[in-house]
Amino acid sequence: MASDRGGGTSQSCSGPSTGLVPSWAEDPNPADPDPILPANLDRAIVGQGDVTEAGALDGLARLKHLSQKEALDSKAILLVLLAVAVVRASRKSRSTAAYRPSFILDMLVPYDRAQDMHANLAELYPVWVSRHGARRAEWIHRTQVALLIGGTWWEKLLSTGERLLKVARLIGS
Amino acid sequence: MLGKLEEEVLLAALQAGDGALPSEIYARMEAASAPARKVVAFGAVYTTLGRMAAKGLLTEKNRADGANRIRRTFTVSALGSRALAESMNRIRALGGFALAGAAHG
Numbered sequence: 001m002a003s004d005r006g007g008g009t010s011q012s013c014s015g016p017s018t019g020l021v022p023s024w025a026e027d028p029n030p031a032d033p034d035p036i037l038p039a040n041l042d043r044a045i046v047g048q049g050d051v052t053e054a055g056a057l058d059g060l061a062r063l064k065h066l067s068q069k070e071a072l073d074s075k076a077i078l079l080v081l082l083a084v085a086v087v088r089a090s091r092k093s094r095s096t097a098a099y100r101p102s103f104i105l106d107m108l109v110p111y112d113r114a115q116d117m118h119a120n121l122a123e124l125y126p127v128w129v130s131r132h133g134a135r136r137a138e139w140i141h142r143t144q145v146a147l148l149i150g151g152t153w154w155e156k157l158l159s160t161g162e163r164l165l166k167v168a169r170l171i172g173s
Numbered sequence: 174m175l176g177k178l179e180e181e182v183l184l185a186a187l188q189a190g191d192g193a194l195p196s197e198i199y200a201r202m203e204a205a206s207a208p209a210r211k212v213v214a215f216g217a218v219y220t221t222l223g224r225m226a227a228k229g230l231l232t233e234k235n236r237a238d239g240a241n242r243i244r245r246t247f248t249v250s251a252l253g254s255r256a257l258a259e260s261m262n263r264i265r266a267l268g269g270f271a272l273a274g275a276a277h278g
Contacts, residue, residue: 112235115242116195117219123196124215127203147216155223 099125102145109152117148175260178213179230182221183249183257186231192246195219222247230256 099122106114121141128137175183185201186193199218206212222245226233230253238244249257264270 112243116245119238119240119242119244120194120196120199120215120219123194124199127200144214144216147214148219151216151220151223155220158224159227 099141102141105145105149108149113152117145121145175230175256178217178221179225180257180260181213182218182225183230183253186222186247186249187254187257191248192234192236193248194244194246195222198222198247225253229253 101118101122105117109117121144124144125137125141128140131137132140181202182198185198185205188201189197195215195218199215202218203212222231223233225231226247229250231247232250234246234248235243236246
């Protein structure tokens with residue numbers, strides 16, 4: 001299918017296929033005079049369900065009808081790999097940007113308190129995402145959950161200790 | 174005598190107004206901190222709010238939000254305002270505000 005879109009066949013290659021060169025690179029088409037521009041890279045990879053380096057290279061080759069020499073140009077390949085990394089990062093960022101309530105918080109904190117904590121964290125989560133990115137925001141969220149659980153139990157421990165101290169003082173006096 | 178975090182929480186709660194949510198108070202603290210400075214953790218602020226409410230420095234109320242969740246809201250009590258005023262007076266007496274002005278100016 002790739003060769004159909006490329007507008008040529010691998011028969012135009014000068015040498016036999018070694019298996020190391022991708023199929024799209026064996027399809028030279030010097031009729032396209034456009035240079036390889038970074039602006040075209042996103043067009044090359046948009047519309048592909050699974051964003052992979054090979055898929056992006058294939059898309060770029062189909063789009064630009066690259067010759068073997070052009071396709072193997074290191075600059076073009078580096079740009080494609082960069083574009084793939086950017087698309088992957090942005091997709092991952094979008095997919096993890098939604099707040100996910102922590103199951104551990106529900107387990108270890110009283111229900112009403114946990115609901116309030118979730119509501120507060122859900123309000124702060126988008127701020128962390130915009131400020132630090134999705135991955136760091138996720139870590140901040142996890143740390144805050146741990147702190148909230150620890151704080152809840154520490155509070156309980158302190159209030160129990162204070163009560164015991166009061167009782168001990170009453171008994172002592 | 175108030176701790177540094179308690180002071181900051183009280184000032185942020187005063188700014189946020191009556192019936193402020195913990196996230197609102199924390200957002201004010203975060204916005205007021207310098208970009209390079211490490212911001213105090215939300216978990217610590219949340220726990221401090223609870224402790225301060227237990228001490229009577231803040232009054233705590235519950236209200237339901239749009240999703241029918243019970244939310245804790247906090248308002249600075251008279252005791253909290255007094256404690257904060259005393260703390261600020263102590264800082265002023267020691268020349269703290271003049272020093273802060275000199276550092277910024």
